[in-house]
């Protein structure tokens with residue numbers, strides 16, 4: 650397994666459906682039934698998904714290292 654892979658989780662209960670993340674991380678997140686979800690849950694490192702997690706007004710997006718589970722974004 651690639652040690653550099655990341656996992657994107659979206660809490661769809663918390664997501665407000667603003668679509669901001671879809672604009673920030675095009676191709677990484679999409680809207681589905683008015684809420685965001687990852688296009689793929691496991692991705693190569695991509696600053697755009699960090700930016701999306703940092704800018705989500707609801708902090709609904711979490712980016713973790715797939716191998717360690719460390720939360721990479723948003724910063725606490």
Ligand code: SF4
Nearest residue numbers: 664665667668670705
């Ligand atoms: S930016 Fe946050 S609240 Fe807005 S659609 Fe994306 S996950 Fe949902």
